[in-house]
Amino acid sequence: MRILIIEDDAAIADAIGAALAHAGHAVDRLDNGRQADAALRDHPYDLVVLDLGLPDVDGVELLRRLRSRADAVPVLVATAREELEERVRTLDLGADDYLVKPFALREFEARARALLRRRTTQGVPELQLGRMRLDLPRRRAQVDDTALELTPREFGLLEALASRLDRVMSREQLIEALCSWDTTLTDNGLDIAVYRLRRKLDGSGVRIRTVRGLGYLLEAGDGAGG
Template identity: 70%
Template sequence: MRILLVEDDPSIAEGIRASLRQGGHAVDHVTDGGQADAALRDHGYDLLVLDLGLPGLDGSEVLQRLRRRGKGLPVLVVTARDGLAERIRVLDLGADDYLVKPFALSEFEARVRALLRRVSSQGKPELQLGRLRLDLPGHRAWVDRRPLELTAREFGLLEALALRADRVTSRAQLIEALCDWDQELTDNGLDIAIHRLRRKLDGSGTGVRTIRGLGYLLEELADAGDAA
């Protein structure tokens, strides 16, 4: 999943970013409200983690602009503003959840999983293609009852393909899903990830097919050799 983190405190941002990346997510980080508003207009995200007390635009204004554009992107507000009236105000503006600083990273991670569970595959936390099954919030995959041992990047690649299993996914879409602004993914890096994923899917009845000039398609295979 691709997440936008809007936080101007470097130490808090680094802890959140490390936690999200460890969970297999691509994270873009900005430090003021204007940058956040621009990123939300120019890029697609699965979750927004938003501080309120920001330079430039206040986080509340970022949230209002997002909702005025008709975007249903889930928003987790993380802020030091602790008060019932403030919580109600922000939730009424369109936030999906509200977490007061300081907080335990384990609670933050649980809130993130809950929000992503709502939107994964149009509200379905699991995807299945033939014998292959994915638990999206848990970042786990199985073939029948056998767990697949996947790196975070390999799972992200499999997830991006599985969410578009009925259509071709371009290389640009895969790179967008797998990288963030601080960790660029090269074409060669994508080729390596696809090669490793194909090897781990070998014998599963599901493969990654190359559609020349267009991209890749995750599909059930009559013959595992068709994945090449």
């Protein structure tokens, strides 16, 4: 999943960014609202972590602009503003969750997982695809009782495809989902990741199908063994 952190406190951005990256997500970071507004217009995200006290455009205004464009990306507000009226106003404007600083990193991670789970699988923490079970919060996959040994990139690829089961994802969409601004993935790199993931899914009842000229889709069922 691709996540945007909008936070001008470098220490907080470093901590939550490292936690999200360690969980296998692609993470972009910005420290001002003006650049964040442009990024949200230009890139699709699976989660936005938003500070309200930004140095230029206030986070509440940024949220208002986001929702006025009918962008439904989940927004987790992380702010020092603890007043009840502020929490109510921000949630009414379309924030999905509200966390007051200082907060425990474990609680932040749990709230982020919940919003990502709601985004990708309508709140279902596990997906059963053929003989494969995909545990999204723990980022694990297994076939029957055997764990699949997947790299973070392979799991990210599988998660992206599984969240859009039986729907084609273009190469550009997959690269966008797997990479942050400071990482790159070439077309050849994507081909290698798909090839390696296909080999690991062999016999699982799940397969990655190439749709020529369009991209890839994930299929599950009796006819998707390899």
